[in-house]
Amino acid sequence: MSGAQGSDLNRNPPRPGRLDHAEGASVPLHSRVREAQPRGAVINGDQPINQAEAAERFMAAPEHERMHDARLWDLRQKRDRQMHGITEWEDLRRLASEIKEHALTHLDHYLEQFETNARANGIHVHWAQDADEHNAIILSLLRDHGVKRLIKSKSMLTEECGFRDFMAESGVEVVETDLGERIQQLDDEAPSHVVVPAVHKLRSDVADVFARTLGTDPNDDDVHYLTEQQREKTRPLILDAQAGLTGANFVVAETGTFVVCTNEGNADLSANTPPLQIASIGIEKVIPRLEDLPVFVRLLSRSALGSPITQYTSHFRGPRRGGELHVVLVDNGRSERLGMEQFWTSLKCIRCGACMNTCPVFRRSGGLSYGATYAGPIGLIIDPTFNRHRYSSLPFSSTLNGSCTNVCPVKINIHEQIAGWRRVLAETHELPLMKKAMMREAGHLLSHPALYRAAIATADSALKHLPRFMVYNRLNTWGHGREVPAPPRETFHQWYAANRASGQGEPS
Amino acid sequence: MSSREDILARVRAHKPALARPLPQVPYFDPPPGTDLTAVFRASFVQMGGTLPDCGAADPLDVVRGIVAAVPVSCSQVPEVRGNRALGADTLPASLADVDIGVVRASFGVAETGSVCLTEVDLLVNTLGYLPQHLIVLLDPARIVSNLHRAYQRPEWRTMHYAVLQSGPSATADIEGVLVHGAQGVRSLRLFFVPDRAG
Numbered sequence: 001m002s003g004a005q006g007s008d009l010n011r012n013p014p015r016p017g018r019l020d021h022a023e024g025a026s027v028p029l030h031s032r033v034r035e036a037q038p039r040g041a042v043i044n045g046d047q048p049i050n051q052a053e054a055a056e057r058f059m060a061a062p063e064h065e066r067m068h069d070a071r072l073w074d075l076r077q078k079r080d081r082q083m084h085g086i087t088e089w090e091d092l093r094r095l096a097s098e099i100k101e102h103a104l105t106h107l108d109h110y111l112e113q114f115e116t117n118a119r120a121n122g123i124h125v126h127w128a129q130d131a132d133e134h135n136a137i138i139l140s141l142l143r144d145h146g147v148k149r150l151i152k153s154k155s156m157l158t159e160e161c162g163f164r165d166f167m168a169e170s171g172v173e174v175v176e177t178d179l180g181e182r183i184q185q186l187d188d189e190a191p192s193h194v195v196v197p198a199v200h201k202l203r204s205d206v207a208d209v210f211a212r213t214l215g216t217d218p219n220d221d222d223v224h225y226l227t228e229q230q231r232e233k234t235r236p237l238i239l240d241a242q243a244g245l246t247g248a249n250f251v252v253a254e255t256g257t258f259v260v261c262t263n264e265g266n267a268d269l270s271a272n273t274p275p276l277q278i279a280s281i282g283i284e285k286v287i288p289r290l291e292d293l294p295v296f297v298r299l300l301s302r303s304a305l306g307s308p309i310t311q312y313t314s315h316f317r318g319p320r321r322g323g324e325l326h327v328v329l330v331d332n333g334r335s336e337r338l339g340m341e342q343f344w345t346s347l348k349c350i351r352c353g354a355c356m357n358t359c360p361v362f363r364r365s366g367g368l369s370y371g372a373t374y375a376g377p378i379g380l381i382i383d384p385t386f387n388r389h390r391y392s393s394l395p396f397s398s399t400l401n402g403s404c405t406n407v408c409p410v411k412i413n414i415h416e417q418i419a420g421w422r423r424v425l426a427e428t429h430e431l432p433l434m435k436k437a438m439m440r441e442a443g444h445l446l447s448h449p450a451l452y453r454a455a456i457a458t459a460d461s462a463l464k465h466l467p468r469f470m471v472y473n474r475l476n477t478w479g480h481g482r483e484v485p486a487p488p489r490e491t492f493h494q495w496y497a498a499n500r501a502s503g504q505g506e507p508s
Numbered sequence: 509m510s511s512r513e514d515i516l517a518r519v520r521a522h523k524p525a526l527a528r529p530l531p532q533v534p535y536f537d538p539p540p541g542t543d544l545t546a547v548f549r550a551s552f553v554q555m556g557g558t559l560p561d562c563g564a565a566d567p568l569d570v571v572r573g574i575v576a577a578v579p580v581s582c583s584q585v586p587e588v589r590g591n592r593a594l595g596a597d598t599l600p601a602s603l604a605d606v607d608i609g610v611v612r613a614s615f616g617v618a619e620t621g622s623v624c625l626t627e628v629d630l631l632v633n634t635l636g637y638l639p640q641h642l643i644v645l646l647d648p649a650r651i652v653s654n655l656h657r658a659y660q661r662p663e664w665r666t667m668h669y670a671v672l673q674s675g676p677s678a679t680a681d682i683e684g685v686l687v688h689g690a691q692g693v694r695s696l697r698l699f700f701v702p703d704r705a706g
Binding site: 019021022023024025029030031067071074088091094095098099101102104105106107108111112121122127128129133177178179180183196197198199201202203206223224226227228231234235238239240255257263264265266268269271272273274283288289290291292293294295297298305307308309310311312313314315316317318319320321322329331335336338339341344 | 512515516519520521525529531551554555596600601622627637638656659668669672675676680681682683684690
């Protein structure tokens with residue numbers, strides 16, 4: 001080996017130029033201007049969330065809207081490229097759907113099988129009916145072990161459970177170790193996306209948050225600097241934490257294993273550094289066999305980020321030597337959802353976020369506008385199962401274009417379920433007031449053909465002549481954030497009567 | 509009733525009574541004659557890993573040279589000696605000041621460029637995460653074609669901990685800018701070294 005070559009190799013790999021592999025953006029994205037960050041939906045007790053209002057404020061921040069749209073659309077396109085690189089893609093989606101539907105229709109069996117095998121491997125298995133019980137079980141474990149600080153990786157289930165707030169009130173310090181989730185924790189804001197929790201923020205927003213909470217340079221919004229600062233500030237907290245908490249992406253009944261996918265390796269740090277390890281897992285995560293697992297691992301990151309796999313796919317089958325491992329299996333409404341004939345297949349969801357990345361409403365309004373743990377298309381069909389009144393307007397935040405269904409790796413008929421929820425909410429009198437009045441009028445018109453035709457002709461001609469303020473006002477939600485299409489010169493019936501109707505009778 | 513019984517009872521009451529048989533999962537093998545090492549190399553680099561070119565040199569000499577150049581190194585492979593001893597009882601957090609860790613992977617996956625590191629490969633699991641940089645040795649004979657083949661390996665049924673690591677720790681949580689070394693190792697270098705012991 002020559003000396004020159006040796007010294008070259010002895011150096012650490014040089015920092016490359018812009019990285020565009022794995023979960024990075026495939027095109028350079030860079031916010032150009034500082035702009036105040038729009039905040040999420042106004043939460044007013046149990047009042048229905050007004051997603052449209054929050055979306056308007058997001059769109060009123062053009063730099064945020066532009067960056068958000070560009071980043072998520074790039075993820076969608078990267079996903080497409082991965083899809084085209086695998087000839088068996090559609091087979092994998094079909095298999096994933098079939099495996100999940102089998103597991104869900106035999107859920108009791110596989111949960112018990114997982115429990116038996118996990119216990120045999122030395123894992124302590126707990127069961128929690130709801131968020132309160134989940135939080136109480138973990139608090140009791142932490143108190144038994146004298147834990148003052150818990151490090152954790154990202155888990156949507158713990159968001160569902162209001163875990164961080166609960167622990168803060170209970171005197172336990174919780175430190176998020178995923179960069180995006182840490183940003184959101186330091187900003188006291190919920191994650192806006194299941195995979196990229198701070199995707200609605202610009203680098204300048206992050207610089208502001210870190211300057212305020214970590215004491216970084218407020219004028220330096222270089223992404224490498226911000227990421228490095230977070231690494232340096234979080235590391236000491238990781239090293240002397242007494243417990244680590246992760247979620248789980250998949251649970252294998254056959255082997256008693258749970259699987260966690262991350263890109264930062266933060267779940268492995270959280271799980272492997274402190275003596276006490278805990279995992280919070282929704283009961284719908286279970287799959288039967290080891291051979292089922294690759295189907296999902298191959299689909300997850302490709303669908304989520306357009307990368308072939310997450311940097312770390314970590315498998316926990318038992319405690320570390322000298323360590324203790326607890327799993328909390330959480331229901332929190334899932335067993336009820338399983339009984340909803342139209343909506344049970346939403347439990348197939350593997351939380352990849354592909355439906356969010358492709359959704360035109362989500363991309364332009366930001367995840368926080370939904371005011372719920374789960375945003376975007378999948379949120380529209382899950383959130384009402386948690387609180388039918390508070391989330392009653394969410395299923396209307398969709399164009400029903402079906403793109404979410406097309407990209408879903410486990411073939412959930414998302415857009416059909418959104419339409420299904422609209423029906424259910426109408427039947428159970430949870431329609432927003434304005435929609436109710438409009439539906440009553442529409443129902444009357446639609447059941448009287450002659451009246452309908454007259455009304456359409458009048459409306460089209462009225463649209464041509466009405467001043468803007470009559471069309472784009474607070475009562476017509478269709479006019480919010482979009483242009484009403486130009487009215488046609490004549491109705492179809494008028495055209496038909498003039499061109500085709502002679503001697504052929506009235507069209508039926 | 510306990511929460512366990514309540515939950516299972518609700519699941520039994522609510523689970524749809526539909527016939528949903530468990531499908532057979534094919535292996536989706538690549539065409540015969542596929543050069544798995546070449547596919548692995550491409551995937552590994554795509555995930556952000558580095559494959560140093562050793563030229564005519566013995567890769568182990570190259571690794572020894574890299575390890576000798578840093579203040580703190582910790583090796584879990586017999587061919588390379590580090591200066592930080594590692595034992596089964598080493599405190600996981602104590603590896604935080606290690607500059608370079610050296611481990612041997614149980615196997616590699618061509619499709620994704622992943623290496624499998626188990627609790628036996630790592631001895632102390634944080635060896636895979638707390639060092640600033642990680643060097644992995646891989647026997648090219650131990651590369652499987654894809655994840656379906658990977659999950660046929662015996663490690664998943666015996667180990668308490670195993671990870672498929674694909675490139676270094678990475679994040680793109682701020683404006684999609686990819687940064688290596690979010691929390692775990694800043695770089696992942698791989699050398700092909702046949703495993704004479706195994």
